[in-house]
Amino acid sequence: MSFKSVRSLAAMAAMAGLLSSCQSVGSVFVDPEPNIGPCPSALSLYDAHRMVEFHGDDIVYENVGFTGEVIAVRSLCSYYGERPILANLEIDFGFGRGPAAQGRERTYEFFVAVTRRDMAVIVKEVFPVRVRFDADEDRVYLTETIDAISIPRADEGTSGVNFEILVGFELTPEQIAFNRSGQRFRVSAGQD
Template sequence: MIKYAPLLAAVILTGCGAGKIADSFDTRQNAGPCPPVGALYDSSRYVEFDGGGELYSNIEFTGEIIDVRLFCRYVEDNPLEAEVEIDFAFGKGPAADSNAHTYPYYVAVTRRNGKVLAKKYFNTEGNFGGQNLTGKTEVIGTIEIPRVDESISGTNFEVVVGFELTQEQLEFNRAGKRFRMDAGQ
């Protein structure tokens, strides 16, 4: 395990891009399955209050990671290259004073045991245009995971996404609390 550490430390996450990764590679069959991908439950929701307490009337903005998809490609002993698509839903609450909000989020590559190999931070913009609800899909262009040899499958890794939260937001989520701007509609 120690001898592979430098190689695993070389995991690279690069910025947002466009286009499906499957479109840019040859047609040989993958060496194995893609890594599992998903949103971390504790950080899949975002609620920002105006400081007046955890009441509906004090909500400025909400966000939720709705879906995450991963497309990958690797053959022989080549590195695993993947693209991640993340679907977001955003809400503007009664205490919001703007028609736009920046939502920080992360994408991490982990070993199946949970050890983080690489983590990169991004921002996505929720533009409400006078409405209370909006959404968008973000594409993370290239994730490269080096493999020691062709016997290392994508299932040895996981790709995890979530909002970058304050300690208070994380505690709110862990307590099972939530507000959805579309509740009752």
């Protein structure tokens, strides 16, 4: 199983035996054979789909530093015969710079994980995305592309419905608790 990022190639030495990819989804689509079933679901994980950084103990707008949110996740896949599922992923992000943000640049870390549907994580990989805010910007929107996620199948009857592709931010326990509480801050709140 492997992921290739258009912006960075991340290697996971511990999973070297599981990581391999021979072709991209685009090269597979020239073959007219249809998938034997649906693609894996691709979605953001609720507990990790947004990130809010606070400076200070109070959870108030004035203490908000950098923020991030997974806005949308799209995937396209191909598989047939005994071939593995090959999926490409596009992730739309919105990043914010709140009143307590320190500096104009921030490196965010997000993960892409392949799971057995509603069960266990098969593989997870973390990717950095560096965001620079110009002097007059408090929001930046980016699309990241992960190319050639390869998911081996037990046999040719194994459908993509058995798997999920999950996306989210790498968060601290406090940030996860904040997300689970239902509270949220967006730099763009109240703006068009």
